[in-house]
Amino acid sequence: MTFPRPAHAGASLTIDLDAIGRNWKYLRDQIADAAAECAAVVKADAYGLGAERVAPALADAGCRHFFVAHLDEAIRLRQWLPSSLHNIYVLHGVPPGCAADFVEHRLLPVLNSLPQVDDFAKHAAKLGRTLSAILQVDTGMSRLGLSRQEVGTLAGAPWRLAGLNLRYLMSHLACAEQHDNSANEAQRRLFDQLRATLPVAPASLANSSGIFLGRNFHYQLARPGAALHGVNPVPGRENPMRPVIRLQARVIQTRCIEAGDGVGYSHTWRATRPTRIATLAVGYADGFLRSLSNRALARFAGVELPLVGNVSMDTTTVDASGLPEGALPPGSAVDLIDPRHPLDAIAERAGTIGYEILTSLGRRYARHYVGAASAAEEPDAAPNRRAPFTNLTGEPA
Numbered sequence: 001m002t003f004p005r006p007a008h009a010g011a012s013l014t015i016d017l018d019a020i021g022r023n024w025k026y027l028r029d030q031i032a033d034a035a036a037e038c039a040a041v042v043k044a045d046a047y048g049l050g051a052e053r054v055a056p057a058l059a060d061a062g063c064r065h066f067f068v069a070h071l072d073e074a075i076r077l078r079q080w081l082p083s084s085l086h087n088i089y090v091l092h093g094v095p096p097g098c099a100a101d102f103v104e105h106r107l108l109p110v111l112n113s114l115p116q117v118d119d120f121a122k123h124a125a126k127l128g129r130t131l132s133a134i135l136q137v138d139t140g141m142s143r144l145g146l147s148r149q150e151v152g153t154l155a156g157a158p159w160r161l162a163g164l165n166l167r168y169l170m171s172h173l174a175c176a177e178q179h180d181n182s183a184n185e186a187q188r189r190l191f192d193q194l195r196a197t198l199p200v201a202p203a204s205l206a207n208s209s210g211i212f213l214g215r216n217f218h219y220q221l222a223r224p225g226a227a228l229h230g231v232n233p234v235p236g237r238e239n240p241m242r243p244v245i246r247l248q249a250r251v252i253q254t255r256c257i258e259a260g261d262g263v264g265y266s267h268t269w270r271a272t273r274p275t276r277i278a279t280l281a282v283g284y285a286d287g288f289l290r291s292l293s294n295r296a297l298a299r300f301a302g303v304e305l306p307l308v309g310n311v312s313m314d315t316t317t318v319d320a321s322g323l324p325e326g327a328l329p330p331g332s333a334v335d336l337i338d339p340r341h342p343l344d345a346i347a348e349r350a351g352t353i354g355y356e357i358l359t360s361l362g363r364r365y366a367r368h369y370v371g372a373a374s375a376a377e378e379p380d381a382a383p384n385r386r387a388p389f390t391n392l393t394g395e396p397a
Protein backbone atom coordinates (compact mmCIF):
# COMPACT_ATOMS: atom_id res chain seq x y z
CA MET A 1 0.00 0.00 0.00
CA THR A 2 1.51 3.37 -0.93
CA PHE A 3 0.59 6.65 0.67
CA PRO A 4 1.64 10.21 -0.27
CA ARG A 5 4.99 11.65 0.78
CA PRO A 6 4.55 13.98 3.76
CA ALA A 7 5.54 17.06 1.77
CA HIS A 8 3.03 16.18 -0.95
CA ALA A 9 0.08 15.37 1.31
CA GLY A 10 -2.51 17.79 2.64
CA ALA A 11 -2.88 15.99 5.93
CA SER A 12 -1.18 13.35 8.02
CA LEU A 13 -2.25 10.37 10.09
CA THR A 14 0.14 9.22 12.81
CA ILE A 15 -0.46 5.72 14.16
CA ASP A 16 1.14 4.59 17.41
CA LEU A 17 1.84 0.84 17.10
CA ASP A 18 3.21 0.75 20.61
CA ALA A 19 -0.14 1.98 21.94
CA ILE A 20 -1.95 -0.73 19.96
CA GLY A 21 0.30 -3.43 21.45
CA ARG A 22 -0.23 -2.05 24.94
CA ASN A 23 -3.97 -1.86 24.41
CA TRP A 24 -3.99 -5.54 23.48
CA LYS A 25 -2.03 -6.44 26.63
CA TYR A 26 -4.36 -4.35 28.75
CA LEU A 27 -7.40 -6.19 27.39
CA ARG A 28 -5.69 -9.56 27.78
CA ASP A 29 -5.03 -8.68 31.41
CA GLN A 30 -8.73 -7.88 31.97
CA ILE A 31 -9.61 -11.46 31.13
CA ALA A 32 -9.65 -13.14 34.49
CA ASP A 33 -9.37 -16.79 33.48
CA ALA A 34 -5.75 -17.62 32.82
CA ALA A 35 -6.80 -20.25 30.29
CA ALA A 36 -8.76 -17.72 28.24
CA GLU A 37 -7.12 -15.93 25.36
CA CYS A 38 -7.44 -12.56 23.71
CA ALA A 39 -7.76 -12.30 19.94
CA ALA A 40 -7.55 -9.20 17.75
CA VAL A 41 -10.13 -8.18 15.19
CA VAL A 42 -8.31 -6.46 12.31
CA LYS A 43 -11.10 -6.35 9.71
CA ALA A 44 -11.48 -3.36 7.37
CA ASP A 45 -7.70 -2.96 7.16
CA ALA A 46 -7.34 -2.88 10.95
CA TYR A 47 -10.16 -0.36 11.36
CA GLY A 48 -8.59 1.79 8.67
CA LEU A 49 -5.17 1.99 10.32
CA GLY A 50 -3.34 -0.53 8.11
CA ALA A 51 -3.44 -4.27 8.86
CA GLU A 52 -0.03 -4.70 7.26
CA ARG A 53 1.53 -2.78 10.16
CA VAL A 54 -1.04 -3.26 12.91
CA ALA A 55 -1.33 -7.07 12.76
CA PRO A 56 2.44 -7.77 13.05
CA ALA A 57 2.57 -5.29 15.96
CA LEU A 58 -0.19 -7.26 17.68
CA ALA A 59 1.61 -10.52 16.95
CA ASP A 60 4.75 -9.04 18.55
CA ALA A 61 2.66 -8.19 21.62
CA GLY A 62 1.71 -11.88 21.85
CA CYS A 63 -1.59 -12.14 19.98
CA ARG A 64 -2.23 -15.51 18.29
CA HIS A 65 -5.80 -15.18 17.00
CA PHE A 66 -6.80 -12.70 14.28
CA PHE A 67 -10.25 -12.07 12.83
CA VAL A 68 -11.10 -10.37 9.54
CA ALA A 69 -14.44 -10.09 7.74
CA HIS A 70 -13.69 -11.19 4.16
CA LEU A 71 -11.73 -14.06 2.65
CA ASP A 72 -9.75 -11.53 0.60
CA GLU A 73 -8.70 -9.71 3.78
CA ALA A 74 -7.56 -13.01 5.28
CA ILE A 75 -5.46 -13.98 2.24
CA ARG A 76 -3.69 -10.61 2.43
CA LEU A 77 -3.24 -10.91 6.19
CA ARG A 78 -1.58 -14.32 5.76
CA GLN A 79 1.29 -12.60 3.86
CA TRP A 80 1.94 -10.37 6.85
CA LEU A 81 1.47 -13.13 9.44
CA PRO A 82 3.10 -16.12 7.73
CA SER A 83 3.66 -18.16 10.89
CA SER A 84 1.23 -20.99 11.57
CA LEU A 85 1.31 -19.85 15.20
CA HIS A 86 -1.12 -17.18 14.04
CA ASN A 87 -4.68 -18.32 13.48
CA ILE A 88 -6.62 -16.25 10.96
CA TYR A 89 -10.42 -16.48 11.04
CA VAL A 90 -12.87 -15.21 8.42
CA LEU A 91 -16.02 -13.84 10.04
CA HIS A 92 -18.17 -14.08 6.91
CA GLY A 93 -17.42 -17.76 6.43
CA VAL A 94 -16.75 -19.59 3.18
CA PRO A 95 -17.97 -17.86 0.00
CA PRO A 96 -19.58 -20.42 -2.33
CA GLY A 97 -16.93 -22.48 -4.12
CA CYS A 98 -14.01 -21.11 -2.06
CA ALA A 99 -13.38 -23.88 0.50
CA ALA A 100 -10.06 -24.79 -1.15
CA ASP A 101 -8.74 -21.26 -0.59
CA PHE A 102 -9.05 -21.78 3.16
CA VAL A 103 -6.87 -24.86 2.99
CA GLU A 104 -4.34 -23.30 0.63
CA HIS A 105 -3.84 -20.18 2.78
CA ARG A 106 -4.29 -21.94 6.17
CA LEU A 107 -7.37 -19.90 7.12
CA LEU A 108 -10.28 -20.81 9.38
CA PRO A 109 -13.84 -19.91 8.51
CA VAL A 110 -16.54 -18.84 10.91
CA LEU A 111 -19.43 -21.03 9.72
CA ASN A 112 -22.63 -19.03 9.98
CA SER A 113 -25.36 -21.31 8.58
CA LEU A 114 -26.15 -24.99 8.06
CA PRO A 115 -25.38 -24.78 4.31
CA GLN A 116 -21.95 -23.31 5.18
CA VAL A 117 -21.43 -26.18 7.65
CA ASP A 118 -22.43 -28.76 5.04
CA ASP A 119 -20.24 -27.28 2.30
CA PHE A 120 -17.16 -27.14 4.50
CA ALA A 121 -17.77 -30.66 5.86
CA LYS A 122 -18.13 -31.88 2.27
CA HIS A 123 -14.77 -30.33 1.42
CA ALA A 124 -13.18 -32.03 4.43
CA ALA A 125 -14.59 -35.38 3.25
CA LYS A 126 -13.30 -34.77 -0.27
CA LEU A 127 -9.79 -34.14 1.08
CA GLY A 128 -10.08 -37.04 3.52
CA ARG A 129 -8.95 -34.86 6.42
CA THR A 130 -10.25 -32.83 9.32
CA LEU A 131 -10.70 -29.08 8.77
CA SER A 132 -10.84 -26.56 11.62
CA ALA A 133 -13.52 -23.92 11.86
CA ILE A 134 -15.54 -21.78 14.25
CA LEU A 135 -19.30 -22.28 14.46
CA GLN A 136 -21.32 -19.12 15.09
CA VAL A 137 -24.79 -19.19 16.62
CA ASP A 138 -27.11 -16.18 16.64
CA THR A 139 -28.19 -15.19 20.15
CA GLY A 140 -29.83 -11.88 19.39
CA MET A 141 -27.82 -9.86 16.87
CA SER A 142 -29.97 -11.26 14.01
CA ARG A 143 -27.13 -10.82 11.57
CA LEU A 144 -24.86 -13.85 11.20
CA GLY A 145 -24.82 -17.31 12.71
CA LEU A 146 -27.09 -20.34 12.96
CA SER A 147 -30.63 -19.52 14.06
CA ARG A 148 -32.06 -21.27 17.10
CA GLN A 149 -33.94 -23.52 14.69
CA GLU A 150 -30.79 -24.43 12.77
CA VAL A 151 -29.00 -25.18 16.04
CA GLY A 152 -31.87 -27.55 16.87
CA THR A 153 -31.52 -29.27 13.50
CA LEU A 154 -27.76 -29.62 13.93
CA ALA A 155 -28.13 -30.89 17.51
CA GLY A 156 -30.36 -33.66 16.13
CA ALA A 157 -27.88 -34.53 13.38
CA PRO A 158 -24.40 -34.08 14.88
CA TRP A 159 -22.92 -36.26 12.12
CA ARG A 160 -23.21 -33.18 9.89
CA LEU A 161 -20.14 -31.89 11.76
CA ALA A 162 -18.09 -34.97 10.84
CA GLY A 163 -14.68 -33.97 9.51
CA LEU A 164 -14.86 -30.57 11.21
CA ASN A 165 -12.78 -29.63 14.23
CA LEU A 166 -14.76 -26.95 16.07
CA ARG A 167 -12.13 -24.64 17.49
CA TYR A 168 -14.76 -22.40 19.08
CA LEU A 169 -18.49 -21.94 19.34
CA MET A 170 -19.08 -18.24 19.09
CA SER A 171 -21.78 -15.60 19.17
CA HIS A 172 -21.77 -11.80 19.04
CA LEU A 173 -23.24 -9.24 21.43
CA ALA A 174 -25.55 -6.52 20.10
CA CYS A 175 -25.53 -4.05 23.03
CA ALA A 176 -22.25 -4.67 24.88
CA GLU A 177 -21.35 -0.96 25.04
CA GLN A 178 -24.49 -0.45 27.17
CA HIS A 179 -23.34 -1.94 30.43
CA ASP A 180 -26.80 -2.17 31.98
CA ASN A 181 -28.72 -3.37 28.95
CA SER A 182 -30.51 -6.62 29.86
CA ALA A 183 -29.97 -7.89 26.30
CA ASN A 184 -26.37 -8.74 27.30
CA GLU A 185 -27.33 -11.23 29.97
CA ALA A 186 -30.17 -12.59 27.80
CA GLN A 187 -27.71 -13.28 24.99
CA ARG A 188 -25.24 -14.89 27.37
CA ARG A 189 -27.92 -17.23 28.76
CA LEU A 190 -29.15 -18.22 25.33
CA PHE A 191 -25.54 -18.81 24.25
CA ASP A 192 -25.09 -21.23 27.16
CA GLN A 193 -28.39 -22.99 26.35
CA LEU A 194 -27.47 -23.46 22.70
CA ARG A 195 -23.94 -24.59 23.51
CA ALA A 196 -25.33 -27.26 25.82
CA THR A 197 -27.05 -28.91 22.84
CA LEU A 198 -23.96 -28.94 20.60
CA PRO A 199 -20.68 -30.84 20.77
CA VAL A 200 -18.40 -29.49 23.49
CA ALA A 201 -16.00 -26.80 22.25
CA PRO A 202 -14.33 -23.70 23.69
CA ALA A 203 -16.51 -20.59 23.48
CA SER A 204 -16.14 -16.95 22.40
CA LEU A 205 -18.63 -14.13 22.97
CA ALA A 206 -17.09 -10.77 23.93
CA ASN A 207 -16.06 -7.94 21.60
CA SER A 208 -14.19 -4.94 23.08
CA SER A 209 -17.07 -3.72 25.23
CA GLY A 210 -18.08 -7.28 26.12
CA ILE A 211 -14.78 -7.73 27.97
CA PHE A 212 -15.94 -5.02 30.41
CA LEU A 213 -19.24 -6.79 31.18
CA GLY A 214 -17.47 -9.11 33.61
CA ARG A 215 -15.87 -12.51 33.69
CA ASN A 216 -19.07 -14.37 32.75
CA PHE A 217 -18.66 -12.92 29.29
CA HIS A 218 -15.02 -13.87 28.76
CA TYR A 219 -15.28 -17.60 28.00
CA GLN A 220 -12.15 -18.98 26.27
CA LEU A 221 -11.55 -16.28 23.65
CA ALA A 222 -12.37 -12.57 23.56
CA ARG A 223 -12.50 -10.75 20.22
CA PRO A 224 -11.75 -7.04 20.69
CA GLY A 225 -11.27 -4.77 17.70
CA ALA A 226 -12.18 -1.12 18.27
CA ALA A 227 -10.58 -0.80 21.73
CA LEU A 228 -7.23 -1.98 20.37
CA HIS A 229 -7.39 0.93 17.96
CA GLY A 230 -8.15 3.43 20.75
CA VAL A 231 -11.96 3.61 20.69
CA ASN A 232 -13.51 3.84 24.18
CA PRO A 233 -15.11 0.46 24.98
CA VAL A 234 -16.99 1.93 27.98
CA PRO A 235 -18.85 5.00 26.66
CA GLY A 236 -19.79 7.43 29.41
CA ARG A 237 -16.83 6.34 31.52
CA GLU A 238 -13.19 7.38 31.20
CA ASN A 239 -11.51 5.65 28.25
CA PRO A 240 -9.13 3.02 29.66
CA MET A 241 -7.39 2.60 26.29
CA ARG A 242 -4.36 4.48 25.03
CA PRO A 243 -4.95 6.90 22.18
CA VAL A 244 -3.61 5.51 18.92
CA ILE A 245 -4.01 8.17 16.25
CA ARG A 246 -3.16 11.77 15.63
CA LEU A 247 -4.73 13.56 12.68
CA GLN A 248 -3.30 16.82 11.38
CA ALA A 249 -4.03 18.97 8.34
CA ARG A 250 -1.98 21.65 6.71
CA VAL A 251 -3.00 25.25 6.25
CA ILE A 252 -3.23 26.14 2.53
CA GLN A 253 -3.97 29.85 2.99
CA THR A 254 -5.54 32.36 5.35
CA ARG A 255 -7.72 35.40 4.56
CA CYS A 256 -9.50 38.16 6.44
CA ILE A 257 -13.23 38.59 5.85
CA GLU A 258 -15.67 41.31 6.88
CA ALA A 259 -18.78 41.21 9.03
CA GLY A 260 -21.58 39.79 6.90
CA ASP A 261 -19.36 37.67 4.62
CA GLY A 262 -20.45 34.04 4.20
CA VAL A 263 -18.06 31.05 4.35
CA GLY A 264 -18.17 27.91 2.22
CA TYR A 265 -20.94 26.15 0.31
CA SER A 266 -24.45 27.37 1.09
CA HIS A 267 -23.04 30.04 3.43
CA THR A 268 -24.00 28.05 6.52
CA TRP A 269 -21.77 30.38 8.57
CA ARG A 270 -21.52 34.15 8.30
CA ALA A 271 -19.03 36.45 10.04
CA THR A 272 -20.46 38.85 12.60
CA ARG A 273 -17.17 40.79 12.83
CA PRO A 274 -13.86 40.90 10.94
CA THR A 275 -12.59 37.31 11.01
CA ARG A 276 -9.43 35.51 9.95
CA ILE A 277 -10.28 32.31 8.07
CA ALA A 278 -7.71 29.53 7.57
CA THR A 279 -8.34 26.89 4.90
CA LEU A 280 -7.09 23.38 5.76
CA ALA A 281 -6.26 20.66 3.23
CA VAL A 282 -8.66 18.03 4.54
CA GLY A 283 -12.27 17.35 3.63
CA TYR A 284 -15.03 14.80 3.62
CA ALA A 285 -13.24 12.82 0.90
CA ASP A 286 -10.66 12.13 3.63
CA GLY A 287 -13.31 10.92 6.05
CA PHE A 288 -13.38 14.28 7.81
CA LEU A 289 -17.14 14.05 7.85
CA ARG A 290 -19.37 16.79 6.48
CA SER A 291 -21.53 16.42 9.58
CA LEU A 292 -18.66 18.10 11.49
CA SER A 293 -19.46 21.37 9.67
CA ASN A 294 -19.78 24.21 12.21
CA ARG A 295 -19.42 21.65 15.03
CA ALA A 296 -15.80 20.55 15.55
CA LEU A 297 -12.69 22.37 16.78
CA ALA A 298 -9.20 22.29 15.32
CA ARG A 299 -6.23 23.32 17.44
CA PHE A 300 -2.91 25.03 16.90
CA ALA A 301 -0.40 25.94 19.60
CA GLY A 302 -3.03 25.41 22.28
CA VAL A 303 -5.57 27.73 20.62
CA GLU A 304 -8.97 26.40 19.55
CA LEU A 305 -9.95 27.09 15.95
CA PRO A 306 -13.69 26.44 15.47
CA LEU A 307 -14.77 24.91 12.17
CA VAL A 308 -16.88 27.46 10.30
CA GLY A 309 -18.90 26.80 7.17
CA ASN A 310 -19.54 23.46 5.52
CA VAL A 311 -16.74 20.92 5.25
CA SER A 312 -15.96 20.60 1.50
CA MET A 313 -14.64 17.55 -0.33
CA ASP A 314 -10.98 18.60 -0.01
CA THR A 315 -10.97 21.57 2.35
CA THR A 316 -12.20 22.68 5.75
CA THR A 317 -12.34 26.29 6.95
CA VAL A 318 -11.62 27.35 10.52
CA ASP A 319 -11.90 30.64 12.41
CA ALA A 320 -8.29 31.49 13.24
CA SER A 321 -9.03 34.91 14.78
CA GLY A 322 -7.78 33.63 18.15
CA LEU A 323 -4.23 33.53 16.79
CA PRO A 324 -2.07 36.59 16.11
CA GLU A 325 -1.74 37.64 12.48
CA GLY A 326 0.96 35.62 10.72
CA ALA A 327 0.88 32.85 13.36
CA LEU A 328 -0.54 30.31 10.91
CA PRO A 329 1.55 30.48 7.74
CA PRO A 330 0.81 28.16 4.81
CA GLY A 331 2.05 24.64 5.60
CA SER A 332 1.33 24.90 9.33
CA ALA A 333 0.02 21.61 10.76
CA VAL A 334 -3.24 22.00 12.64
CA ASP A 335 -4.47 19.26 14.99
CA LEU A 336 -7.84 17.65 14.33
CA ILE A 337 -7.56 14.52 16.50
CA ASP A 338 -4.83 14.10 19.10
CA PRO A 339 -4.44 12.34 22.44
CA ARG A 340 -6.04 15.17 24.41
CA HIS A 341 -8.87 15.64 21.90
CA PRO A 342 -9.80 12.12 21.11
CA LEU A 343 -11.53 10.22 18.43
CA ASP A 344 -14.68 9.55 20.47
CA ALA A 345 -15.28 13.26 21.13
CA ILE A 346 -15.08 14.13 17.45
CA ALA A 347 -17.26 11.14 16.58
CA GLU A 348 -19.91 12.41 18.98
CA ARG A 349 -19.82 15.86 17.38
CA ALA A 350 -20.25 14.21 13.99
CA GLY A 351 -23.23 12.20 15.26
CA THR A 352 -21.45 8.88 14.81
CA ILE A 353 -19.07 6.48 16.59
CA GLY A 354 -15.28 6.27 16.64
CA TYR A 355 -15.45 3.10 14.52
CA GLU A 356 -16.90 5.03 11.59
CA ILE A 357 -14.39 7.89 11.87
CA LEU A 358 -11.45 5.44 11.84
CA THR A 359 -12.68 3.30 8.95
CA SER A 360 -13.51 6.39 6.85
CA LEU A 361 -10.08 7.99 7.01
CA GLY A 362 -9.08 7.19 3.45
CA ARG A 363 -5.88 7.04 1.45
CA ARG A 364 -4.76 10.65 1.02
CA TYR A 365 -3.01 11.05 4.38
CA ALA A 366 0.74 10.78 4.72
CA ARG A 367 1.02 7.97 7.23
CA HIS A 368 3.55 7.86 10.05
CA TYR A 369 3.83 4.66 12.04
CA VAL A 370 5.59 5.22 15.35
CA GLY A 371 6.44 3.10 18.38
CA ALA A 372 8.30 -0.19 18.35
CA ALA A 373 5.61 -2.70 19.26
CA SER A 374 8.28 -5.31 19.89
CA ALA A 375 9.67 -3.18 22.74
CA ALA A 376 6.25 -2.85 24.36
CA GLU A 377 7.19 -4.77 27.53
CA GLU A 378 9.26 -1.93 28.96
CA PRO A 379 9.02 0.95 26.51
CA ASP A 380 9.39 3.63 29.17
CA ALA A 381 12.84 2.28 29.95
CA ALA A 382 13.94 2.07 26.33
CA PRO A 383 16.58 4.78 25.83
CA ASN A 384 15.75 5.35 22.19
CA ARG A 385 12.02 5.33 22.58
CA ARG A 386 10.59 7.60 19.93
CA ALA A 387 8.12 10.34 20.75
CA PRO A 388 4.70 8.75 20.37
CA PHE A 389 3.53 11.45 17.99
CA THR A 390 5.37 13.63 15.52
CA ASN A 391 4.01 16.50 13.50
CA LEU A 392 3.89 16.77 9.71
CA THR A 393 7.53 17.74 9.38
CA GLY A 394 8.63 14.75 11.45
CA GLU A 395 9.70 17.00 14.34
CA PRO A 396 8.55 16.00 17.81
CA ALA A 397 5.26 17.77 18.46
Ligand SMILES: *Cc1c(COP(=O)(O)O)cnc(C)c1O
Pocket residue numbers: 041043091172206207208209223224225226227
Ligand atom coordinates in the same frame (compact mmCIF):
# COMPACT_ATOMS: atom_id res chain seq x y z
C1 LIG B 1 -16.29 -6.51 14.53
C2 LIG B 1 -16.50 -7.70 15.36
C3 LIG B 1 -15.83 -7.83 16.58
C4 LIG B 1 -15.01 -6.71 17.19
O1 LIG B 1 -15.90 -5.76 17.73
P1 LIG B 1 -15.39 -4.44 18.47
O2 LIG B 1 -16.64 -3.82 18.96
O3 LIG B 1 -14.71 -3.63 17.43
O4 LIG B 1 -14.48 -4.88 19.53
C5 LIG B 1 -15.96 -9.02 17.27
N1 LIG B 1 -16.73 -10.03 16.79
C6 LIG B 1 -17.41 -9.92 15.62
C7 LIG B 1 -18.26 -11.05 15.17
C8 LIG B 1 -17.34 -8.74 14.88
O5 LIG B 1 -18.04 -8.63 13.74
